Amino acid sequence: MNLKELSEKLGLSQTTVSRALNGYPEVREATRQKVLEAAKAHNYAPNTRAKTLATGRAMTIGHVLPVSKKHEMVNPIFADFIAGAGEIYSDNGYDLLLSVVDDEKEEASYRKLVSRGAVDGVIVHGPKVNDRRIALLQELGVPFVVHGRSSDVAADYSWVDVNNTRAFERATTFLLDLGHRRIALLNGLADMDFATRRGAGYVAALESRGVPVTPELMFHEEMTEHYGYETCKAALAMAMPPTAFVVSSIIPAIGIRRAIAEAGLQMGRDVSVVIHDDALSYFSNDGDVPAFTAVRSSVREAGRRVAQGLISMIQGAGDGVHQEMLEAALTVGQSTGPAPALREVLQQEG
Template sequence: MNGYPEVSEATRRRVHAAAIAHNYRPNTRAKGLATGRAMAIGHVIPIATKHEMVNPVFADFIAGAGEAYSNAGYDMHLSVVKDADEERIYCDLASKRNVDGVIVHAPLINDPRIKLLREIGLPFVVHGRSSGEEGPYSWLDINNRRAFSRATGFLLDLGHRRIGLINGLEHMDFAQRRRDGYTSALDKRGIAADPALMVSEEMTETNGYRSALNMLEQDTPPTAFLVSSIISAIGVRRAIEELGLKMGKDVSLIVHDDELSYFKNSDGMDVPLFTATRSSVRDAGRQAAEMLLSIIQSPDTAPQSRLLEAELTLGRSTCPAPQEAK
């Protein structure tokens, strides 16, 4: 059942058949004693980001990672901790050998957790990247800069010149990369980024609504929005409709991360509701978990990295800029 190569295939099939017939499952604690491993992977969530627990992006990532853990016979160790205790918790996990590795969520620019984990020798994979971190580490990320550059360029091709950016918190690496993609696309077309059209906030429906409403009430409002989350985009759509405008006719909208289990970018129609830079968070969770498990299995291998591309999919939320705005 452990997949040892010296066992014949015929014997392996008989053992697996017997295990299924008797509903046998290996005892992970006993297996851990034999192998010296905890057979568990850690996820540490600070209280300041406790909203992650109900965030469908986090839930989809955990679901994908959980599939990989289950297939490999590993359990998941989830810790919700006070912000001031986060460093101590990582050290405790390593010293007590409660887990064999961890996945780091929501990396910051110059994230101190990377240096800490490297020093205490706990295997880890970062979901995202940390700009400014010069040492080697393993990571899996979406090409956020290219995704937002491409989306901004698409809106510019439609004739939009005032494009609002409703972004996530920009002390987080992904949000900074998205802003860079947006501003670089504008710069290539000779358009100066307008601070009045850029917002950095937690990605909630309420913040999306309030930010879009404030921009739309300006003397020269945006004719399009680029939004970092489908959750925020729902609020943006509410603001557009509250002002008597129509999304996809009067105002265009592109969203990111529409491939979520509980926020499908579809209402049963063949054409998606939102034009989106699409990525599967569930698949990212599975890949990150598999990457970490391979590192645990072969600890002397060099750090791994994987950059995933987002797909720009057309929906009903984008249209050419109104004639008077061109």
């Protein structure tokens, strides 16, 4: 079915139907819903080229990913984010343009995308503290939403972020309530903004209980399984090893579990582990009793929220700035238990 046939079925002009399908604000909401329902019922899909000509838009969202020897953004977390964002793109007739570039070519890539009119908007991934990309995109005048936030940026900009500080304060407090005092933090790279906020939550929880902050128990690196394994192995060999770990992702936590088992210890009994970012398609932590205690936040849902916020901005809905804070929920699994000393006291009392 083409636009003319759909218009005739609805008894509306082709212009009205086209504007309703493309989100123009002057179309009455009742008319828009009528058109959308009819389009769905008759499997109508507008021609992409015709839609581009009609709207003056590229109907494309840009993602620029810097890849360096130090940090690789293309990972399972990114895949889940794109899966969520892709659902929203598909529902709204947008395509995705992915540019993977060297770090030093990132700024030029943004400038090229905008000057060519190749994208209607951009999603920014992996913001760093005082991220320069925000000022650049504001200078270029292209709509954008940041997945995360950037500390020390005074300008008002659009973002969707999880409350990292509160999530890690809650995770650390949970371990403190179990009697743990030697708690290690396995965080992401130190210049990433999420890692700064998660570290602040960890420190705040310790300080609120009068527990000394021990720098030797705070680790920063790219979040791989190998990082989790090697770091946990070294930590357990300390003269005073940690009895618990707070971990920035399920991926390094899998390495931690391996190191604990190799040391002849049992996770949840001898060493406790709380993780973040456990709701990933290929690293599931589901089950009646999850393997890991976690502060859960769906990356796929974040992708949906970021994409929807950006499309709303492109279509002129709202006040032009989209900011949304997501909260993480604590789910207790098999990876946590009382600190060994507290367990002994409880057993004696029992």
